[in-house]
Amino acid sequence: MTVQQIKSFAAGQWIEPGTGARAIASAINGQIIAQAGNTALDVDAMLDNARTVGGPNLRKMTFHDRARMIKVLAAHLNSHKQALYDLSFDTGATQSDHLIDIDGGIGTMFVYASKGRREMPDAHVYLDAEVEQLSRNGTFLGQHICSPLLGVAVHINAFNFPVWGMLEKLAPTLLAGVPAIVKPATASCYVTEACVRLMLDSGLLPKGALQLVSGGLGDMLDRLDAQDVVSFTGSADTALKLRSAPHIQRNSIRFIAEQDSLNASVLGPDAAPGTPEFNLFVKEVHREMTTKAGQKCTAIRRILVPENHVQPVIEALNARLEKTVIGDPRLETTRMGALVSAAQKQDVLEKAAILGQQAERVYGDPDNFTLNGAGLEAGAFVPPMLFHCADPDTATRIHDTEAFGPISTIMGYQDLDHAIALTNKGRGSLVASVFTHDGDVARQVALGAAAWHGRLYFNNRDSATESTGHGSPLPHMVHGGPGRAGGGEELGGIRGVMHYMQRTAIQGSPDILTAIGGRWVPGAREITAPAHPFTRSFNALEIGETIHTETRQVTVEDIEHFAEFTGDTFYAHMDEDAAAANPFFPGRVAHGYLLLSFAAGLFVEPNPGPVLANTGLDNLRFMAPLSPGETLGVRLTVKQKTKRNDEYGEVRWHVTLTNQNDERVAEYELLTMNAY
Incomplete structure (x- = not known):
């Protein structure tokens, strides 16, 4: 067999293994397949x-x-x-x-x-x-x-x-x-x-x-x-x-x-044998024990169940573990492969022996198990091993010793507070899971255990078909945890x-902040648009490009027509006395959404052009009421531009609605898609 020479890539060059190179064996059969390492980089x-x-x-x-x-x-x-x-x-x-x-x-x-x-x-x-x-x-x-x-x-x-x-x-x-x-x-x-x-x-x-x-x-x-x-x-x-x-x-x-970390999984007190949650729990614990031969930082190491359900869980898990085919991972019939190396196997067996001092092994014998495949005698295989700890309050080693392999310990809890206390005995973990259909149980666990866990995963009959699993860190969510788990956070989206x-505080005028951030800040210099901005392409528009529209008077007739047309007859728009009794209004006022509609009528260019679609608005605030007889004007400013694909980009517009005294009535950000 050819031994691979695993190189390093340093300063633009591939470097062969050199002094200090280490042999690497296949986890399947113990044969040397590669060597890597170089102390001369x-x-x-x-x-x-x-x-x-x-x-x-x-x-x-x-x-x-x-x-x-x-x-x-x-x-x-x-x-x-x-x-x-x-x-x-x-x-x-x-x-x-x-x-x-x-x-x-x-x-x-x-x-x-x-x-x-x-x-x-x-x-x-x-x-x-x-x-x-x-x-x-x-x-x-x-x-x-x-x-x-x-x-x-x-x-x-x-x-x-x-x-x-x-x-x-x-x-x-x-x-x-x-x-x-x-x-x-x-x-x-x-x-x-x-x-x-x-x-x-x-x-x-x-x-x-x-x-x-x-x-x-x-x-x-x-x-x-x-x-x-x-x-x-x-x-x-x-x-x-x-x-x-x-x-x-x-x-x-x-x-x-x-x-x-010593991640835990809790079977809720409501999840009795025969419930969907009980079955989900057993299925996920088995999967977490055997996937990657238990070599996952998020694997379930401690199994917490109500005391009267300990034996049913042991029996259900043993039945699943009995059907788990261990052996050559290249065979389609194999369900669990080997540990990564002989050294890792030795470490796992040593940690299992420590757990065995305070817990009884109720499944799996590392000296007697069957392998699927030939020529595996020197491979780094161990069977799944399930331990039962009868006294988890005093058995300290099950809460501080991680066997990084297909090994987990089941323990009973008296009530939910006891379950939370046992979960937290791990002194910080990446994830804990709870299988319950009771929202109060979930809330109590979140309040009692969140501080010690980087992620809490809840699953039940409602989320089962789409849930990603106890042991699956997702790039959208934080991966990490407090205390023993390291105190760090990876992933978590942006x-x-x-x-x-580096986060840096920038202080200065609106123009300075606009120049640094590439996003128009209210109060910054406005650029007079050379033509209506809706007639200008994405590439032609400049940050800060602005138009001020003509004004429009809002009448009682406008308000009543809008109310009749939409069905929005809220008293503040229809009843002078009731509106005047409201501390927010001087009397009857225009609907906020009427003002938005009138604003669009003031700034929109109706003819075909580079504006392809209005995709929404953000950060809408109504800042002052507008009474019948008052006037409405609009300032429209290019706030930000973002390319989306080869055909169009998103333009974020800052829109300010003002009354006849130039006081702000409403403000929001309009989003449009504009052709290049």
Whole structure:
């Protein structure tokens, strides 16, 4: 068998394994399939390449440019994922496991590409929250902006997800405009290297945007500065060692950690045997024990059930575990593969022995189980093991020892408060799940346990068909957790991008804030439109381009006609005395939606032109009533422009309605799609 030479990609060059290279064995049969590692990598050259080549190349691009790049990268990986599947079998993963790791990682990239286009501007600066008025007359304002860090993101990933673990960090990093140096765990780095090659060979990434360390980082972390980020996934012990390094602390280098945790799943007190929730619970616990052979940071380690349901749950789980075929992951009949390595197998067995000191093993014997396939004797296989702890209040090891494999412990609780207390004994986890059809149970758990968990997953008969599962971190939501889980947050949509950006408070005049943010701020200079803006193409329009319309008097007849036409006969529009008794109105007033309709009639250009569609309005506020006999005028200003596709872009207009005294009556943002 040819032994693969797993290379590093450093400063634009592929580097062969060298001094310090380590042999990597197949999890299936123990045969040596690769070697990786090089203690002679030029760390300074790698960091310099990222900072002086990769960073500037990425920062030249807008958020939308980078989002489009991530999308085509994801599509490229998607068309070549079979090659990654073929390699991943040797990590012990089954085809179903590949869908979580490889397809899941690619899917995460697609989500970030989409969110980048929808939720971030086609610009170089991200505006965080609204403008703050810092002066009486609005000539001095504040705005928080986020801009890319000027350094490099060093990603240190775990062995269990060689593709997803990389891509879930890489997508938000690239979207932020920061280059990455990826360091996968050596045990499965051959899959990561293949994925990195696919991305680099595609030519879609700018130079310097991505580098790879197959092996150790050397002293790279000691050469970082305050513009750099370390994002780590792995054990709590390793995280502590890295984040407490004097250089990291002295330079306030950002350190994001996603660590091991003793995640729990709670069977609600209402979920008795025979209910849909009971069946869902058993099904998900079994899936979490056996998927990736239990090598998931989100796997269920502690199973909490009402005391009188302990035995039925054990019986139901044992029946499912008995049907789980363990063996060669390349075989279609196999349902659970191997641990990633012999070393990992040894660690899991040692941790299982610790759990066995305070809990009884009620399923699974590591010395006696059947394997599906031939030539697997030297593979890193263990059977699923279920333990039962009769006294979870005093058995401390079940709450602090994680066997990172197909192992879980069931324990009974007396009431819901007891269940919450046991759940929190893990001292911080990535996720806890609750199976209940009772909203009060869910609320009580959320109030009592949320502080110790990064995610609470509730499932029942109503959400079962569409729920993604206890162990599925989604790019839309935060992945991380407090305490033992590391205290960090990954993913979480655009929140995840912010880890690689600096939030800065900008203070100045409306014109200054408009110039920096690329978004018109009320009070900033208006540009007199050379023609009606609805006759001008997306590309021709300028930020700040404004028209002031003619005025229109609003009459009693207008109000009554609108009321009759729409059916909106609310008393404030129809009854003078009742309206005058209302503290908000001087008497009868015009409908707010009548004013919006009249405003459109004042500013709309009716003829065909570049405006293709009105897609909605945001941030509508009615600020003062308008009485019969008063007049209405409109100011329409181009606030922001965002390209959407090759045919049209979105124009955000700032619309202000005023009365005859130039007092604001209403304000909102109109959205239109305009041809280029």
